Amino acid sequence: MKNFKCPECKSRVATGKATMNYRLADCRVIVKNVPALVCHSCGQEYIAPSIAKYVNELVNNIRENFKIFSRRLHLQQICPKEVAVTM
Numbered sequence: 001m002k003n004f005k006c007p008e009c010k011s012r013v014a015t016g017k018a019t020m021n022y023r024l025a026d027c028r029v030i031v032k033n034v035p036a037l038v039c040h041s042c043g044q045e046y047i048a049p050s051i052a053k054y055v056n057e058l059v060n061n062i063r064e065n066f067k068i069f070s071r072r073l074h075l076q077q078i079c080p081k082e083v084a085v086t087m
Ligand SMILES: [Zn+2]
Pocket: 006, 007, 008, 009, 010, 011, 039, 040, 041, 042, 043, 044
């Protein structure tokens, strides 16, 4: 991702953190602190394919075994229908 420019506005991007949202059944899962490139100008976030794949797999694992992951990960229950994962 060297010399990557924002496709939206052609501005420079810097490394930063993004937040990804998922739905698991009727529960919302928020993944925080996902490493990303963030555009200085328009604020658009770009997540590398390998990282997006990792987060997708993580959320799929949580979906399959929510109880185990809620003990092992930093799963923070905000309300019965919303949990946050901090990477
Ligand atoms: Zn931009």
